[in-house]
Amino acid sequence: MATSSEADVKLQTTDLRPYIRAGIIGTAVIWLFVILFILFWPATYTSSWGLMVLGTDPAVNVNLQEIGTASADASRQAEYQDPRDDYIYIATSLDTLAAAAKIVGIEPEEFEEPEIVAEPDRAIIEFEVDGDTPEQAQAKSMALYNVLRTKIDQLRQEEIDRRKAETMTNLDNDQEFLNESQLKIADFKARSPYHVEDQIKTLASSIEELRASLSEQVAQMRGLQAKLDQISSHKTVSASEVFDAYLLQSDPAYKSQFDQYGQVFSEFATLDVAVGENHPDLLAKKGEMQSILEAMSERAAFVLDRNVDEKELVHLNSLVVDPQMVEWANTYSDFKALEASTAEMENQISLLEQRLTLLDQENITFSRVQADFLVAESVLASTIAKLGLNQEGIYSIYPPVQLAVHPNLPEEKSVPDPQVASLAGAAATFLLVALLIFLIWERNSPWRNPRAWVP
Numbered sequence: 001m002a003t004s005s006e007a008d009v010k011l012q013t014t015d016l017r018p019y020i021r022a023g024i025i026g027t028a029v030i031w032l033f034v035i036l037f038i039l040f041w042p043a044t045y046t047s048s049w050g051l052m053v054l055g056t057d058p059a060v061n062v063n064l065q066e067i068g069t070a071s072a073d074a075s076r077q078a079e080y081q082d083p084r085d086d087y088i089y090i091a092t093s094l095d096t097l098a099a100a101a102k103i104v105g106i107e108p109e110e111f112e113e114p115e116i117v118a119e120p121d122r123a124i125i126e127f128e129v130d131g132d133t134p135e136q137a138q139a140k141s142m143a144l145y146n147v148l149r150t151k152i153d154q155l156r157q158e159e160i161d162r163r164k165a166e167t168m169t170n171l172d173n174d175q176e177f178l179n180e181s182q183l184k185i186a187d188f189k190a191r192s193p194y195h196v197e198d199q200i201k202t203l204a205s206s207i208e209e210l211r212a213s214l215s216e217q218v219a220q221m222r223g224l225q226a227k228l229d230q231i232s233s234h235k236t237v238s239a240s241e242v243f244d245a246y247l248l249q250s251d252p253a254y255k256s257q258f259d260q261y262g263q264v265f266s267e268f269a270t271l272d273v274a275v276g277e278n279h280p281d282l283l284a285k286k287g288e289m290q291s292i293l294e295a296m297s298e299r300a301a302f303v304l305d306r307n308v309d310e311k312e313l314v315h316l317n318s319l320v321v322d323p324q325m326v327e328w329a330n331t332y333s334d335f336k337a338l339e340a341s342t343a344e345m346e347n348q349i350s351l352l353e354q355r356l357t358l359l360d361q362e363n364i365t366f367s368r369v370q371a372d373f374l375v376a377e378s379v380l381a382s383t384i385a386k387l388g389l390n391q392e393g394i395y396s397i398y399p400p401v402q403l404a405v406h407p408n409l410p411e412e413k414s415v416p417d418p419q420v421a422s423l424a425g426a427a428a429t430f431l432l433v434a435l436l437i438f439l440i441w442e443r444n445s446p447w448r449n450p451r452a453w454v455p
Helices: 004-012 017-040 074-078 083-091 094-104 134-191 196-232 239-249 252-274 280-304 310-319 323-397 418-443
Strands: 045-053 059-064 068-073 115-118 124-131 401-405
Touching: 017 418, 045 083, 045 134, 083 115, 083 124, 083 134, 094 134, 124 134, 134 323, 134 401, 196 323, 239 252, 239 280, 239 310, 252 280, 280 310
Parallel strands: none
Antiparallel strands: 045 124, 045 401, 059 068, 115 124
């Protein structure tokens, strides 16, 4: 039977042989997998290449004479987006990979997404494309580059076409606006063959001349009015009586009767001196005078549109032979002529002023039409200039690309990598040994077997 001290020594001693066997077997298995992985895992080759995104001119300016400056600032657009991010998204899209796979002659799912690196301080995008053979990896890289470049060119052209269509629409609208302005100017010139400003100057000059003449005539009228007032202060007849007397003299029938009456009256006066008052010839002349006077009275009533007796008729006839009345009548006639001329001149001035007002309005309208035409010309020229600027600015959104580093033909396979596999095996072996040491330590720990640590 074992003694108590022998039992304690046996209790404190741990059998390490199972752990050693486990370590040997585990290590053998690990390295067996490493060797099998290196020997039999499908080989993968990686082709590396670099795509450079070319920069663009930061700004394009076009100076338009008498219009202004049109510009396309590419740097402002670059502040908001990095085209490399867009290109990476396009390069990794499913349709891009499918198109590249079709070029290589493989299924789309066989074209894996490439590894892409884009440093923020460089314009080059690094690509790594895997293939089953070196030639396939290189072919897949070239296919991806060609598809990516084609898509970029296609997107750029679509954007150019979109902008061009938009600009052409604006160009058509601007051209229509310009044509309308030209038609308005042509219509205005057709209605006003002479230059409006020249017509305004001519009318203004004519109005000033008429006003000067009007002032002279008004001054003459005032002089005639003063003369009429002076003559009227020395006569005992009214102006209406003088007017009626000269109105009768202006009637041809009454004037003939008046002349006939004067001749008969002269013959009567001659007979009155030669013969007695009861002489038959004298009485006949007297009767003839009375008949003529009655006819004159009837004619005067018709001309003056009122009854005129013989007494008034004799009085009116005496006025036309009075020198003072003749002077008054002539002055009054001149006054009325000037009054009519003044009224006509005032009417002409009024008509010319109305015409001048219309011409002023037409001149304002023409100025507006001409301003619209100049604006339409400017807008059209600016739109035409934008046709070129749009194509320049598009390169800031879709800048051109070129191969900075051509896809290489890999000489060694990237997967499986013997060095990586060896490191992985060594790491697994280390972990296995560490695990076994931990298990041995844990088995002899005082928490699991307190008696193993009793002195």
